[in-house]
Amino acid sequence: MTDVLDPPVQLPPPPPSHEMLEEHGHDEHHGPTGILKWITTTDHKIIGLSYTVTSVIMMIIGGAFAEIIRAQLASPNGTLVSLSQYNELFTMHGSVMIYLFVGPFAFGGLANIMVPIQIGAPDMAYPRLNALSYWLYLTGAITMLSGFFTAGGAANFGWVAYAPLSNSVNTPGSGADLWIGGLLLTGFSAIFTGVNICATVFYLRAPGMTMFRMPIFTWNMLVTGILILLAFPVLTAGLIMLYCDRHFGTHIFSVQGGGVPVLWQHIFWFWGHPEVYILALPFFGMATEIIAVFSRKPVFGYKGMVFATLTIAALSLGVWAHHMFTTGVVLLPFFSIMSLLIAVPTGIKIFNWIGTMWRGEIWFSTAMLMAIGFLITFLIGGLTGIYLASPPLDFFTHDTYFVVAHFHSVVMALLMAAMGGLYYWGPKITGYLLNERIGKMQFWFLFIGTQIFTFPLYVLGLEGMPRRVAIYPHDPQWKTLNDWSTFGAILIGISTILFVVNVAVSWKKYPSGDNPWDAQTLEWFTTSPPPHHNFYRLPQIRSERPTWDHNHPEHRSLTHGKHPELTEDGLEKVHSS
Amino acid sequence: MKVEAKVLLYLGLFFGIMNAVYWNWSLENAGGVMMFAGMLLCFLPGSYYYFWSRRMKARPEDDPNATQTSGAGFIGTFPGTSIWPFTLGMGAFFVVLALVFGIWFLIPGLGLAVWALFGATAEGRRGGTH
CATH class of the missing domain: 1.10.287 (Helix Hairpins)
Known part of the structure; x- marks a missing residue:
C-alpha cells in the first residue's frame, strides 16, 4: 500500500532499576470521560491536541477567506464580494492566520505536547494554567470570528488596526470591538503558555538533561516563550489604549486631543516584529528535528543553532520600526542595520540545516520533504526580506504586493514546517501514521502551489499593484499575473483538502509503534501515545540524543567538543541504523 | 541554573546596550521605554536565577553525569482534572x-x-x- 517504513525498529529491553517518575500507580487513574474529560483535563497532551485541532480548523477558515480573496482578484473588476466585505475578508484572513493559527498551533499545540516529553517532564509546570490558556484561546477565537454575525460585519481595518482608521469614527460597530476583545483573550492565552513553557524548561527537566542537551525544538520554544513574555504584554496594553480611545474618550492615538497616531504603530510593531519570530522559531525547531532524524545524523552545529536562536531573540526587540519606514518619523539607519543583522543568525541556521543533511542517509519521507520545502521557501522569503530592510527599496515597495509576496513566502514555509511537524509527531501523539502517498501528493501540491502563488505577486508588487485593493486597473499583464497567483492558491487549497482526506483515510489504520522513524530525542523513548505523566522509565541522558544512544549503543553521541571516532581509513564513523 | 541565568542576563544586557544607542540616537521615547522595560523583564528573573545558582549545588538536571535515580522522588502535585x-x-x-x-x-x-x-x-x- 505505502512505502511507509524501513524495517521496524525494536526497542531493546529496558535497563534494570529505573525509578518510576511518580509515586502513584498508573492503573488507579480514574477520571471523567467524554466531553467532561475534555473540559476538565489538565493533561498537557490533551490540551495540546485540543489546541492543534482548533488551530487547524482556524487554518481552514482562514484559508477559505484567502481563496475568496484570490477568486475576487482573478479579474480586475471582480464582483464576488463587495468592497466592504473584501475589507472584512483580508482583515480576518490575516487575523485568523496570525493570531489564531500559526502561533497557537506552534506554542499551544505541538510545543505544548512535545516540550515536556522532550525534556522528560511529567506535565507542564502549571497544568491548570495550561488548561486556562486553551479556554482563553478558544473563547478568543469565537469572539473574534463572531464579528461576522454582527450588523456591521467583522473588523475591517486590516490585521494591524492602524490608528486613526481603527477609531470609533472611522470604524464604528461591534465587529471591531469583538476583534479587540478576542485579541485580548488570545493574547493572555499566549502569555500564560509562555510562562508555562519557560517554567517547564527551567524546572522540570529530567536528571542529566542539561540545558545544552535539550533538543533544538525545546530550545527554540524556550526562546519563543521569553519573546512571548517580552512582546505580548505590549500588545495587550496597546489594545486597552485603543479600546479606551474608542469608548472612553481618551485621545492616546488621535491628533485632535493631542495624541500621536504613530504611537499605535510603535506599540503594535514592538509586539508585531518579535511576534514574527514567535511564529517562526518553533517551526525552525520542528524543521531542525525533522532534518536531523531523516538525515540519520545529529544536528550539525548544535551550539551554533542555539546561539543563532538567542541572537534572533536579542535582535528582534530592535527591529520593529522597519514596518514604519515610510512614516518618516523613525530612525532609518538604526532599524535598517538591526534588520539586516537578523540575516546573520538566520544564515547560520540555513547553513546548519544544509550541514545536517550533508552526507547523511536522507530518507525522503513526507515530513522530510515538508522540511526541505520549508527550507527552500523560507530562503526565498528571507532573501526578499533583506531587500525590504533597506529603506530606499522599502520606500519603493511599501504597501505593494511585493511585501505581501515576501511574508507569504515566509508563512507558507512555516505552514510546510507545520505539516512536517504533524507528519513527524502525529504518530507519537496518536499512535498511528498518516498515509505517505497522500502525504507526498499533499507536499507537491503545497510546494508548487506556493511558488506559483507568490512569484507573480513579487512581479505585481514591483509593477506597483497596492495591497488591500479589491479591484485594479484593466491591464492584461496584471490580470495574467493575478490569475497565476489565484491558480497557485487553488493548488494550496487542494493540498489542504488532501491533508483532511489523509487524516480521514489513515484514521487508526497504520499503527506506528513507539519509534517509527528511529528518531533521536527523548519523546521517542516513551510509548505512542505516551501514558498519563508521559514516562514509565527514562534512559540515561548523556547527550542531546538520549533515545538514539539507548537504541544504538555502538554509535553513541559524543559530548560537545570531543572529536569523532575515526575508522581505520581515517573517515568519520557514519551513524546509521 | 547557571545557563538559565546567563541566557536571561545576556539578553537583558543586549537590550540595555541597544536601548542606550537607540534612545540617544532617535530622540523618540516610546520604543526606548518599551526596550528598557524589556531589559528589566530579563534582569528580574535572570538575577534571581543567578543569585540561587551561586548558592545551591547543581540540581540533577544541571549535572551532566546524573543518573535517573538521583532525580527520583516527589516532583510536585499535578492535578489530574480540574473544572x-x-x-x-x-x-x-x-x-x-x-x-x-x-x-x-x-x-x-x-x-x-x-x-x-x-x-x-x-x-x-x-x-x-x-
Whole structure:
C-alpha cells in the first residue's frame, strides 16, 4: 500500500532499576470521560491536541477567506464580494492566520505536547494554567470570528488596526470591538503558555538533561516563550489604549486631543516584529528535528543553532520600526542595520540545516520533504526580506504586493514546517501514521502551489499593484499575473483538502509503534501515545540524543567538543541504523 | 541554573546596550521605554536565577553525569482534572463580551471568575486530584 517504513525498529529491553517518575500507580487513574474529560483535563497532551485541532480548523477558515480573496482578484473588476466585505475578508484572513493559527498551533499545540516529553517532564509546570490558556484561546477565537454575525460585519481595518482608521469614527460597530476583545483573550492565552513553557524548561527537566542537551525544538520554544513574555504584554496594553480611545474618550492615538497616531504603530510593531519570530522559531525547531532524524545524523552545529536562536531573540526587540519606514518619523539607519543583522543568525541556521543533511542517509519521507520545502521557501522569503530592510527599496515597495509576496513566502514555509511537524509527531501523539502517498501528493501540491502563488505577486508588487485593493486597473499583464497567483492558491487549497482526506483515510489504520522513524530525542523513548505523566522509565541522558544512544549503543553521541571516532581509513564513523 | 541565568542576563544586557544607542540616537521615547522595560523583564528573573545558582549545588538536571535515580522522588502535585480553568475561562469570556455588548455581561463574567478563584484555591489547599 505505502512505502511507509524501513524495517521496524525494536526497542531493546529496558535497563534494570529505573525509578518510576511518580509515586502513584498508573492503573488507579480514574477520571471523567467524554466531553467532561475534555473540559476538565489538565493533561498537557490533551490540551495540546485540543489546541492543534482548533488551530487547524482556524487554518481552514482562514484559508477559505484567502481563496475568496484570490477568486475576487482573478479579474480586475471582480464582483464576488463587495468592497466592504473584501475589507472584512483580508482583515480576518490575516487575523485568523496570525493570531489564531500559526502561533497557537506552534506554542499551544505541538510545543505544548512535545516540550515536556522532550525534556522528560511529567506535565507542564502549571497544568491548570495550561488548561486556562486553551479556554482563553478558544473563547478568543469565537469572539473574534463572531464579528461576522454582527450588523456591521467583522473588523475591517486590516490585521494591524492602524490608528486613526481603527477609531470609533472611522470604524464604528461591534465587529471591531469583538476583534479587540478576542485579541485580548488570545493574547493572555499566549502569555500564560509562555510562562508555562519557560517554567517547564527551567524546572522540570529530567536528571542529566542539561540545558545544552535539550533538543533544538525545546530550545527554540524556550526562546519563543521569553519573546512571548517580552512582546505580548505590549500588545495587550496597546489594545486597552485603543479600546479606551474608542469608548472612553481618551485621545492616546488621535491628533485632535493631542495624541500621536504613530504611537499605535510603535506599540503594535514592538509586539508585531518579535511576534514574527514567535511564529517562526518553533517551526525552525520542528524543521531542525525533522532534518536531523531523516538525515540519520545529529544536528550539525548544535551550539551554533542555539546561539543563532538567542541572537534572533536579542535582535528582534530592535527591529520593529522597519514596518514604519515610510512614516518618516523613525530612525532609518538604526532599524535598517538591526534588520539586516537578523540575516546573520538566520544564515547560520540555513547553513546548519544544509550541514545536517550533508552526507547523511536522507530518507525522503513526507515530513522530510515538508522540511526541505520549508527550507527552500523560507530562503526565498528571507532573501526578499533583506531587500525590504533597506529603506530606499522599502520606500519603493511599501504597501505593494511585493511585501505581501515576501511574508507569504515566509508563512507558507512555516505552514510546510507545520505539516512536517504533524507528519513527524502525529504518530507519537496518536499512535498511528498518516498515509505517505497522500502525504507526498499533499507536499507537491503545497510546494508548487506556493511558488506559483507568490512569484507573480513579487512581479505585481514591483509593477506597483497596492495591497488591500479589491479591484485594479484593466491591464492584461496584471490580470495574467493575478490569475497565476489565484491558480497557485487553488493548488494550496487542494493540498489542504488532501491533508483532511489523509487524516480521514489513515484514521487508526497504520499503527506506528513507539519509534517509527528511529528518531533521536527523548519523546521517542516513551510509548505512542505516551501514558498519563508521559514516562514509565527514562534512559540515561548523556547527550542531546538520549533515545538514539539507548537504541544504538555502538554509535553513541559524543559530548560537545570531543572529536569523532575515526575508522581505520581515517573517515568519520557514519551513524546509521 | 547557571545557563538559565546567563541566557536571561545576556539578553537583558543586549537590550540595555541597544536601548542606550537607540534612545540617544532617535530622540523618540516610546520604543526606548518599551526596550528598557524589556531589559528589566530579563534582569528580574535572570538575577534571581543567578543569585540561587551561586548558592545551591547543581540540581540533577544541571549535572551532566546524573543518573535517573538521583532525580527520583516527589516532583510536585499535578492535578489530574480540574473544572476551574474552564470556569475562569468562561468568566473571562463574559467579561470581554461586556466590553462589546453591555455592562450586564459583567455579572455572569465576574461571578464565574470569583467562583473559580475560590474553587481553585480550595482545590489547591486539598492538593488537587491525581
